[in-house]
Amino acid sequence: MITSLLVANRGEIARRIFRTCRELGIATVAVHSDPDTDAPHVHEADTAVRLPGAAPADTYLRADLIIQAALAAGADAVHPGYGFLSENAEFASAVQEAGLTWIGPSASAIAAMGSKTEAKRLMATAGVPVLTVAAQPTEADLPLLVKAAAGGGGRGMRIVRRLAELEGALESARAEAAKAFGSDEVFCEPYLPTGRHVEVQLLADEHGSVWTLGERDCSLQRRHQKVIEEAPAPGLSDEGRAGLHRAAVAAARAIGYTGAGTAEFLLAPDGRIFFLEMNTRLQVEHPVTECVTGLDLVALQLRIAEGEALPSGQPQIRGHAIEARLYAEDPEHDWRPQAGTLHLLQLADACAEFTTTGREGGLRLDSGVTGPAAVGIHYDAMLAKVIAWAPTRAAAARRLADALGRARIHGLTTNRDLLVAALRHPAFLDGRLHTGFLAEHAAELNPAGPDKHAPLAALAAALADAAARPNAFPSGWRNLPSQSQLKCYRAADGTEHEVRYRLTRTGLHAEGHPDTELLAATPGRVTLRTGGLTRTFEIATYGDAVHLDSPLGAITLTALPRHLEPAVHTDPGALLAPMPGTVVRTAVAPGERVTAGQPLLWLEAMKMEHRVCAPADGLLTELRVSPGQQVELGALLAVVQQTAAGQLP
Structure with missing residues (x-):
């Protein structure tokens, strides 16, 4: 029986696992890098062990340090969460x-699915349909998707639409895969731009039971x-759903799988399914399955690891659940991480943390x-x-969009507005989904x-x-007409708004x-009536940044001084x-001619x-960085001297 569990992970998945442990009476152990010293998962654990350093390679990817931490803290089991070492067969064996008890499938099962190419071979042998392409692709095979054999999460993936691009895509994918996964093996498969990504949640015990x-x-x-992920998948026929589940069970039985895992498939527009990969761990999106089944998947993982059998009979699916991942990134600028x-990150009071069913309030x-x-x-x-749960898909989408729209998120640009727009888009609500949905729309x-509401904000x-000033009346209050008060603000899009008013x-x-x-006006709340419509703005100020949340949406403004400092001059070119990060590689050298849009270098930040x-x-006249170098936001990377068409600088 497990008495103390170390989670070899961080952030929300560590907190999620700790919650179940507390309910089961299991002591908890956290590990943390130096940047995570004061992270919530560290404070919530019974014991915490420092992993010196900041980069994942020095901390959360150090299997030896994690095992030492488990032994030193008296843990008798290790849960890997997802990411990091969760699908590392050598780590599972070492644990x-x-x-120590390993919360996951056997090392052999992890190894069997660790390489996508080997996994496809095994699945084909087991009769599970797979996507294949010839070793030497031709025009007939286009478009292609280059993928890392040992990876996931979008790393080491490139779309190839012309054969002339293939060699460069392979080279680029290999370099990224080697850095991310320690293996530069890549392969090609047909790219279905309007295919759907559908996956089956599996649970299997040591006694031969396999649940879908x-x-x-x-x-x-x-x-x-x-x-955005949801359960169940919309628009599947009973026959299509049954076929999908049969293929997933066949995949699990082919490798003697135990524990929680996910079989991922590509659903073609004509209804055919193709095996993509098997994730031998808990998925990021597992909450939607918990919400529609009422099960605690972490508790079941622990039960299976302790050798218990799954209960007889499979749970039924009830209602619909949708999950949205809130990222610190800027969708309008190539998803640039922030x-x-x-x-502040504040959602509605009805939103409960880490609930396994999500049914009482409907929000998790x-x-x-x-x-x-x-x-x-670093992360x-x-x-x-x-996550939102409701009896129907439409109700779940509406509830989730409303919860995100009302959330107060201050300090960083996020993808919140895009998530809300996607959840309310007619094509999404009609179930017309595919992997190119966000690009298409x-x-x-x-x-x-x-933003048309920025002037009022x-x-x-x-x-x-x-109202925040110490005067008895707000600045601008006059018994007689006088000169207007002036304030200036800049919106996120660069538009400046000049406010002139008198009270x-x-x-x-x-x-x-x-x-x-x-x-009404206070430092944190202003209520205005415009055209007969009354709206209240909730306002928070952090330095020069002013965050306003209202029924019109969220907007961030920067308060500008009355007398602007001279602008810092930046040489043309x-x-x-655009962000702090690490230079991964460079593609050109000083003195080389370049064309508009040509990649010059790659920065890595937040994975x-x-x-x-x-x-x-033009001509690349300066290259100030080299691979491996860390740079800060705004650092000078390179200079391109622009030339007119057909001219040399």
């Missing part, structure tokens, strides 16, 4: 060799990484942060998962142009600022807002680091690679 706990649709993705301080929050937190570059950019999900910000006995007089009345491209045709 067991140390006399429904399926999940994970088609809404960016950079081949999931963003590092900095998260001041799984998050690795509980208050103000520093978000660094994934996911801040939280928000990008213009609708990320509308260009300034700027007025509310100015009035809140006035007199007859009320608010604001230029550009002739029909707006001020009903200078390329600055993702980002290209820095030439802004125009």
